[in-house]
Amino acid sequence: MNELRILITNDDGIMSPGISILVKYLKRVTREIIVVAPDIERSATGHAITIRTPLWIKEVSVNNEFLGYAVNGTPADCVKLAIHALSKGKIDLVISGINRGANLGTDILYSGTVSGALEGALMEKPSIAVSSTDSDNPNFESAAEFVINFLRIFDVKNLPRFTALNINVPAMPYNEIKGWRITKQSKRRYSDYFEARKDPFGNTYYWMLGEIIEDDPSEDSDYMAVKSGYVSITPISVFLTDQKLFEYLKEVERTWH
Amino acid sequence: MNELRILITNDDGIMSPGISILVKYLKRVTREIIVVAPDIERSATGHAITIRTPLWIKEVSVNNEFLGYAVNGTPADCVKLAIHALSKGKIDLVISGINRGANLGTDILYSGTVSGALEGALMEKPSIAVSSTDSDNPNFESAAEFVINFLRIFDVKNLPRFTALNINVPAMPYNEIKGWRITKQSKRRYSDYFEARKDPFGNTYYWMLGEIIEDDPSEDSDYMAVKSGYVSITPISVFLTDQKLFEYLKEVERTWH
Numbered sequence: 001m002n003e004l005r006i007l008i009t010n011d012d013g014i015m016s017p018g019i020s021i022l023v024k025y026l027k028r029v030t031r032e033i034i035v036v037a038p039d040i041e042r043s044a045t046g047h048a049i050t051i052r053t054p055l056w057i058k059e060v061s062v063n064n065e066f067l068g069y070a071v072n073g074t075p076a077d078c079v080k081l082a083i084h085a086l087s088k089g090k091i092d093l094v095i096s097g098i099n100r101g102a103n104l105g106t107d108i109l110y111s112g113t114v115s116g117a118l119e120g121a122l123m124e125k126p127s128i129a130v131s132s133t134d135s136d137n138p139n140f141e142s143a144a145e146f147v148i149n150f151l152r153i154f155d156v157k158n159l160p161r162f163t164a165l166n167i168n169v170p171a172m173p174y175n176e177i178k179g180w181r182i183t184k185q186s187k188r189r190y191s192d193y194f195e196a197r198k199d200p201f202g203n204t205y206y207w208m209l210g211e212i213i214e215d216d217p218s219e220d221s222d223y224m225a226v227k228s229g230y231v232s233i234t235p236i237s238v239f240l241t242d243q244k245l246f247e248y249l250k251e252v253e254r255t256w257h
Numbered sequence: 258m259n260e261l262r263i264l265i266t267n268d269d270g271i272m273s274p275g276i277s278i279l280v281k282y283l284k285r286v287t288r289e290i291i292v293v294a295p296d297i298e299r300s301a302t303g304h305a306i307t308i309r310t311p312l313w314i315k316e317v318s319v320n321n322e323f324l325g326y327a328v329n330g331t332p333a334d335c336v337k338l339a340i341h342a343l344s345k346g347k348i349d350l351v352i353s354g355i356n357r358g359a360n361l362g363t364d365i366l367y368s369g370t371v372s373g374a375l376e377g378a379l380m381e382k383p384s385i386a387v388s389s390t391d392s393d394n395p396n397f398e399s400a401a402e403f404v405i406n407f408l409r410i411f412d413v414k415n416l417p418r419f420t421a422l423n424i425n426v427p428a429m430p431y432n433e434i435k436g437w438r439i440t441k442q443s444k445r446r447y448s449d450y451f452e453a454r455k456d457p458f459g460n461t462y463y464w465m466l467g468e469i470i471e472d473d474p475s476e477d478s479d480y481m482a483v484k485s486g487y488v489s490i491t492p493i494s495v496f497l498t499d500q501k502l503f504e505y506l507k508e509v510e511r512t513w514h
Contacts, residue, residue, distance in 0.1 A: 046304030
């Protein structure tokens, strides 16, 4: 594993402690790390990319600990730039994170962190998204500890093309974590509502708010693993085809034609 | 079908002809249409949502043909606002489009149009994304004609929860289209590269460019349907779990524990 060349990105921005703690831990197991991350927070940007404006790259020193590249773009932009314009050699692994807060259930669709890993998967690189599940009190150390231990036992070259792992580590001390479970993306989602306010000129504007809906208590569900004190590891794909609906509609197609 | 209450959004912006032509055609088959779309173009925004700033809604007359709501947000924001803050009654169907240009293969991940439909699916509404496949010479009329004919033969209530249809209509006259095929999201993707330039102050900036890779010529592939003159209809899901990798890792998990 010493020879893994690792690209790190995130959606909280290059100055987030989630990156610097991950770098500190990864240095124990590999020598080649390149950090390319958004210059500012880009949470909830989904899989956005920048196509109408150019991208700027700025070399920055992060806490005097390491040099990284700050980009005025999204996590997906950072991965593209890192692989095609910045990395002198091949990238062996893309890690997006450590995110401040969980990416469970339908969060996956909105998450810039997960899209960083999906972009790596699109580029046919083994890719992992990592989140510490409490946005108010993240435990980046225990998430970073999990990542290096996981890389010691799991050979990332075994990840098939166009797939990635979405890892959520409970925000608790490492020795209190019960273990890890391979899980499925649950239907954990939000019941949204909007708070309407008036601006000083009498116009209405809206703040989006939401309550979490957790109604998927199966053993394999991502959020149930985390709630039970386990790391959740969900294998995800860049392909969204619904296989069951595909087969049903193929039947329908035959009757219509 | 006369009773379907249809929400329309897109990512090209409320003033795009893709919306006004779709509205004109849909009026033939339903009386209740609400248009809630981004105030400006939001292409390639993926499934971004707006969480750090409030949203503004402005009622606008589009070409003096209909009233719609323009929002300073993404397609996903528009769907949330439409369902939770604007629509007085229930929405029976969300249509995102008609997009100017194809959304095939891995475009699905970047597409604001598709994310509008996926947001509808998350809200448990039957949802459809529609694109006319040529961004330089779209044929919105033939795509709109296909939509109303499809709605006549297919009851959208048959779409399972959390799924949507991604429809790509070849940009050609309606009577030249050969038919339609149920397809899978192909691995059509881009080989990206960056063009570096210097600004007047000597700093380097980058434009992202890409060449399409089409190496998935199976009968079921979305782009092959379109290339052969057929409408491509791909059933998609908000769940990204890779079932095959899940099963493999579950096996690995058993040996490790």
